[in-house]
Amino acid sequence: MRGRCRSSLAKWLPSSASAAVLETSGHPQDCQPTLPAFPNREPDNREPQQAGLYKMSTIVSPRRNAEPNEEIEARLQAQIEPFDSFWEAPEDIEKGYSSFHKFYEHNYLQYIPRQKDARILVTSCGPGYFVNLLSKSGYTDVLGIDSDASKVRWAETKGLNCRVARAFTFLASNRQPFDVIFVEQEINHLTKEEVREFLELCRRNLGDSGILIVHSLNGANPITGAEALAQNFDHFYTLTEYSLRQLLESCGFGDVRVVPLNLYVFYSNPLNYVALSIHALTSLICSLYFRLYGKTNRIFSKKIAAICRRKD
Template identity: 60%
Template sequence: MISSEELTAKMEPFDSFWEGPHDIEKGYGSFYKFYKHNYLKHMPEDRNARILVISCGPGYFVNMLNREGYTNVLGIDSFQEKIEHATRHGLNCETARAFEFLQENGEAFDAIFCEQELNHLTKQEILDFLGLCWNSLRKGGRLVTHGLNGANPITGSEALAQNFDHYNTFTEYTFGQMLEYSNFQDIRVYPLSLYVFWTNPLNYALIAMSALYTLFFRVSFIMYGKTNKLFTKKIGAVCQKGRG
């Protein structure tokens, strides 16, 4: 049994959501747009699929899935006060520690989404967590997760240093490498977009600037013999448990 109490992160534990805005209620609208743009297309097509959301906080991702027609979603978070916000919104969320829940839960899921960045786990803890997710998925089930992109020359090193409970960053290669090592298949690592609020005209300018930065970074990396293609602040990954 792997205990959550033994995990290295203490100030911002992995099994709770820490990225919500100060105005928690406002987050249900802003995170709905962000999650829909970046993650909805990676969710199962079956709206009755059994989905687990780990580190759900006030239930922002659960809320997005419910609004998009998913009917069998469970969110877990280790902080009771965050779960209370979710339950007031009628969301199916409960207080639980992630590692213990995955080890004790007897039913398999069609999909698992991790709302907390994997950067809050050490390398060994990440492998332990991925193994628990693999065991908790049905054959053909999928895992969707994300982390900080160490390949971004502007934010990569700062992202690691700016939080005492950040222990690593990833590139598209290392993200895929650890998922493959954990026996996942059909792995796809992709960029996460911050500029999804189309009513703000400034975002269109930021999208253009981001594209120029990406082009500049791509050429610069090629000059040093590197093949990196993703330079967004964060990168996501979707993969599947094999059917064999």
């Protein structure tokens, strides 16, 4: 750690019990009369701490080889859509509880341990879409955290166990290991330095053979791969099935499995089958083109997920 005290990595362990960490405030809008809505994405001319940007804080590195009481200043780079809040919900937030339930159930639920008392952390939980699925599936020890209080209030109205907290700060100070950590926001909102630090924090917060689930924009998709970088100012890179596995293995995880995230899971809609067929045909064509260039990519979905285990 010497020589890196001014790094932009988020080293989020408070230097004392009174260490100040700025709480991100919500930006309510008139989405529904009785519930707070997600922040809009219009330009915000308020002071940075009011606009939900990260303020410089004095904190201690959580690295094992760090000097005791070593203090640094750290600031996450994503400012428009901070990583530790959820930005993928539809305009109709209430409707999202149904649509995301189907999406998460199809793509993720099979990778969660069957033990209903498994201790599960959901970071960037937003209004609690994944927490809601786990709760309805019988899991009894689930915690969701999100830096935006307005989003967490939606979860609270559903009786979900969610609280306002920043991912780095929470993970750096937590002392009770989890069986599963599910990251509900794309890791592309972290810089390459930040994502490695975040994954290290996740690894330390998992019990023996604990499971980590993350997802990313898929750079191998010939249509959305490049566009994803230009479409969002806070997307710093894309990953492929190979580079996502490479990243996780380099951060101390094993048994890495990279899978496509299937968008076409709404089987009651006939158009779902049309879209699914087109995607299958497009993926086959892409696979053939990639092979012409000596590439072995097999996953061409818009997003990819990785399921892995802590490796001691």
